[in-house]
Amino acid sequence: MVSLPDGSSRTLTLGSTAYDLALSIGSRLAKDALAVEVSGEQRDLSYELHDGDPVRIITGGSNEGREVIRHSTAHVLAQAVVSLWPGTKFAIGPFIADGFYYDFDLPGGAHFTDDDLGRIEARMREIIKENQPFVREEHTFDEGLSLFDDQPYKTEIIRGVRDASLSGDDLVKEIGLSTNEVSAYRNTESFVDLCRGPHVPATGRLGHFKLTRVAGAYWRGDEHRPQLQRIYGTAFESASALSDYLHRLDEAERRDHRKIGAELDLFHFPPEIGGGLPVFHPKGALIRQTMEDFSLSMHRQHGYQQVWTPHIAKSTLFETSGHLQWYAEGMYPPMEMEGATYYPKPMNCPMHILIYKDKQHSYRDLPLRFFEFGTVYRFERSGVLHGLTRVRGITQDDAHIFCAPDQLANELRTLLEFVLDLLRAFGLTEFEAELATRPEKFVGEQWEWDEATDALRSALESANIPFVVAEGEGAFYAPKIDVHVRDAIGRRWQLSTLQVDLQLPQRFDMSFVGADNVRHRPWMIHRALFGSVERFFGILLEHYAGNLPTWLAPVQVRILSVRDVHDSYADEVCRVLRARNIRVDVELADEPLGGRVRRAKLEKIPYVLVVGDADVSSGTVGVNARGSASPERDVAIDTFAERLEMEIAAKSGPDPS
Template identity: 50%
Template sequence: MSTVSELRITLDGSERVVPAGTTAGEALQADGKHVIAARVGGELRDLAYEVRGGDEIEPVEIGSADGRAIMRHSAAHVMAQAVQELFPEAKLGIGPPVENGFYYDFDVAEPFTPDDLKRIEKRMREIVKQGQRFSRRPVSDEDAREELAGEPYKLELIGLKGNAGSDDGADVEVGAGELTIYDNLDAKTGDLRWKDLCRGPHVPTTRVIPAFKLMRTGGAYWRGSEKNPQLQRIYGTAWESRDKQDEYLRFLEEAEKRDHRKLGAELDLFSFPNQIGSGLAVFHPKGGVVRKVMEDYSRRRHEEEGYEFVNTPHITKGDLFETSGHLGWYKDDMFPPMEVDGGDYYLKPMNCPMHNLIFDARGRSYRELPLRMFEFGSVYRFEKSGVVHGLTRVRGMTQDDAHIYCTKEQMGDEIKSLLSFVLGLLRDYGLDEFYLELSTRDESEKFIGEDADWEEATAALKQAADESGLDLVDDPGGAAFYGPKISVQAKDAIGRTWQLSTIQVDFNQPKRFGLEYQAADGTRQQPIMIHRALFGSIERFFGVLLEHYAGAMPPWLSPVQAIGIPIGDAHVPHLDKVAARLREHGIRVEVDASSDRMQKKIRNAQKQKIPFMLLAGDDDVAKDAVSFRYRNGDQKNGVPIDEAVAEIVKAVEARVQI
């Protein structure tokens, strides 16, 4: 029988009796290097936490998702300590862990330089080597204000204590309950070296940060608002081992090589002229070819699936978006209105309200349903300048937008058919690893409509997702304001995940627009509306594919599919003849008749990532053949022209990668 000096706890699923005063680390027999924290009753705690009777305790390993986050947050504290030791006037913002790393914001007189980062990282390594101990202590609001009197941003966070947990990172600093300060204590003397307002938890000592590196700096508005001061943000990465960090850094190097902005310039595909404005791309002739091929194939597949093409204007009266609800819930993401004929007109941020008007232009019968409307529609969204990023986050885009109007009875089968169509078309473009995300409503006031409608729509989406056989991840609160959605998450060639297609079920817009159809029994019924963007936008999908293929697009998508490279001028007519044969089959082919030497022509073609190079010299002309050189450097000599043409045509028509 346990005494008052003993406590019953559950340790990794088994009941144990431990002495009062036992810490989570002692209960877990944690070494503080591999097991760095504990999960107690579902809450993350330091290993120094004293267990209580009835606690359920689990280990948190450094290589787990929670373990990495704790270790990275501790690295952010070490960085902030190093900054304040080197720059005593620096004021602290926030320092949360983020995916693959951490950051901390500072108010400093001058932006940090690359040399500053080197100095900060060196000082961090010294702090880590010292093995300073992270020590948590609760404080009252009054004591916290007194201790942090010189830190204006921390004082503001103390005032936000009851509202912590927002996206600005305040939840890392303060919780909804007691305030806590973490002291960094000297490993030998226990003297205070540094302190920060923080809810924790942290690793036991600074030595438990095996590998880290500072990456870059940038500006960031305090708490994400342009109305607040701009601070200097330092980004870093931290990992549970040097091997893991080296693996991540190699991944970054590969990602940099694949950056679609860099490839877009090198391959002469698109650009972002300053004279036009941020987030507004122009596509050059080669980029225009890729877009056209992408769009043409998509149009063909949509025709086969029974879609009807529509077209709508770029601007509209504001009343339309009042009706749809977008002015109430989406206005911050829309460009400001322009006054025309005494009224406000808006650039459209989406096509659905206009498609509703097409549905409502005449009476509809149940015999027409499901009615599938499709449009490559240009839309405009006022993205903040800080988030605009190449083609993947733009202000002007072309959506491959579809809206399906169906009966409630048709809804389930239509969603399943849509999901199958979406996944099939994405596979045609070379993506083949997916999972799904189900975005639902939460208690936020941004969501409109009846609970019963949301439940029915969510159930239909979930059933379709479950039957797809793909993994399904929940995303509470991520729904559109009018309805839940499934998002297709696709992995690219180096394992990054991109959100692509979305399928949204909407009971609310048909109500707001008063849409009706005549049912079989003669009654007027409201259709269900399904929103579906397959690429998301042409621009973003273009960027994703460019990075997925590292610029070496499969032959069917390559702007130039084959190039003739003569050894000398005398061989140009022979290659012109081959090119003419290829053009008869719709192949995009060029002949390099420039004065460059043959080896330079080959290098130029390789840089342009052209799939097929057809070389010709005296022997090839005599044999009515070409020498085949592939993008990967392989070569076949003396290939008869008929065989060469057939091989290229087959590769293009089969949409295979070379």
């Protein structure tokens, strides 16, 4: 007798397997079943059930089902590669968020090329067609070591599991083997792979897969260890689910901010300047300035004072701040000048601290909030640069708040509300936060950490957004909150960071005079809301697929005259709108209307106004809004302008399309 998730139970004959159970419920379920969860542990369908087991059948459409499919497909990939490159050492092949990968060490140091993917896929399809069973084998550690004695990566894993098992470490679970023996899955006489399982019953259950790319990847992610050849792929339960996924990839490609940036003439990366150093063209600069202006006005409303600091400073400043000690590999190399050594600044905080320290502060001054669009330079290895989301010259919307310790909690609470308000104004509405707490190696006093962490936690609780605690993920000097957002197609981006700094005030010997007429140490909050202006710009372009809301659009309105006799009226409408600070341009009648409308649409301009005979005589315009199915005729100019002004003030519309 076993129990099912719906509360019912079923009686089976002794020795029945999970597959027998599925079959007893329905032949359809038996056909869809891939694996089973028994007492919270995933098992194969061939698993023999025991009396009283709580059982849940795993089918293809679920996340767990897909994990099983992907993991099993990874094994097929490994078998295919081993058969095509005899002598290959294979490492690990897990499922990942949207697919799976497998890492290989090819004989003679060979490398995969893109062309190999097709050959490997073809071999995989043969293996699937053969409908090879996945047969689970359980071995002692010693048996495992001899079974895989020609597979050094496998034996390394087995030894790791054995040692962890002996020490009772959690690592055992992490690697995926949960008892003091090892399990393996055999597909054929010659192909067997170390694995926790579960797997689909046979390769015939697979087939909706695609290999996507090849990459180099270091064994265990350690660049000092051998570089392996990785193949990425994905797999689904059905052809339609696979094709939906491939469409989502196309959608992400369509939204790529680098592509949109080129199409809309917003920015580019001149090789003459250097990798990761963008230039913003007039339209891109306008968008960026609009973002920054709005941010600055919000900061002023929230009690921030704007400051300005230089781009380079003497090495002694970064010695005091500790950057040269802790962050040197992220810094640009130094410049020598008149006997002193200068560095481009990697962060703005030391300079803001110097502004604070220029005079003595009373508790009455606090909190002090210094804000700056500070451009910092960080050395990023060439391989990690990626459009605007990963650059070497970064403009942070950076501020440092200096407060008395008893002000911290309140300051963080209002700050977090501010963060969310600002992001919402940019159309981002789904937030998830991460609270990173004290790591094992830390500086400072335990009570300081506890107090700062509690203040961060209570800010999160009062902001009412979902958050997870990342135990031990904080920097060595401070706990922090990272705010993540989901964009229009559900991708997650890390944006804002709020960090309570317990160290810099001390390193710079900062102080304020308290009500007790004694000097105290202020606490400091680092915070950036966009994170980096460049990165945020790129994320917004992807979120909106280039269809920026009217307040951000570089050209808000384009006016088209129907025929050349309407040109002067078009100019007149342009003057009227421009006088109301609306960003508008005109394209006169030098080609047919359809072509000009099309071009304006491709430029993703929010409103296209068409003016012809009827409009000239009655002072109206035809309004073609981005995303609307049909244009609106005979709208009075003032009516349109007022509507537009309201929309700009509300930072809304028109709908993207």
